[in-house]
Amino acid sequence: MATILVVEDNAANMRLTCLLLANAGHSVLRATDAETGLTLARECQPELILMDIQLPGMDGLTATLQLKQDARTAAIPVIALTAMAMKDDEEKTRLAGCNAYIIKPLRYKELYRVIDTLLAHS
Template sequence: MTGKVLVVEDNELNLKLFCDLLEAHGYATLAVRDGRDALDQARAFAPDMIVMDIQLPHVSGLELIAAMQGDDALRDVPIMAVTAYATPADEERVRAAGATSYVSKPISVMRFIEAIEALGRSDGA
């Protein structure tokens, strides 16, 4: 499945890597560098899935995930958290916030794409 992916990431190198990988696999992307813009951008873009960094300035990815879960237009959009927080407790906390999947940084390119494809297959399930 291909579709539209909103990528929320403040690190320019990671943002470029994620968008380039997604676009190489047929996805349309919208990059959001500032988490404060993520909700409005997500509503306007209507993504099929979201890639969310957890450690963002100004607002955390966990707060954004919770806000998206509470938004009628976004609550059913699957979210893949991408974070340097890599302990089992961190993953549990991220999933408890509402993330559908979780990938730790530094990412493996294959693992990232596999997680995106799995997320696409679970869309609407």
């Protein structure tokens, strides 16, 4: 399976996401802020990134923009994870370079479907 980087500052959300990914056979890298996530993405080259949008300091949209502007990480698919469910929020994630958008709380079937789709295309 794939190595997936999870960038999430909420401990409960991090535990749930990592459990779901591990149960699906994926290896998980963890970051609790965008800066650490950027470093891990550049150093470890995960196959996919799950990016929380509301992070302390640098937000997930800014981090995604930086990933997509860096030749080392531009091809890594990014799934935006957000509790924001306003109509224009999905568009904002796409403009930042996110490849998909999942609203929290996570629904495991949707998470697995989106991950499988993106990994099959990358």
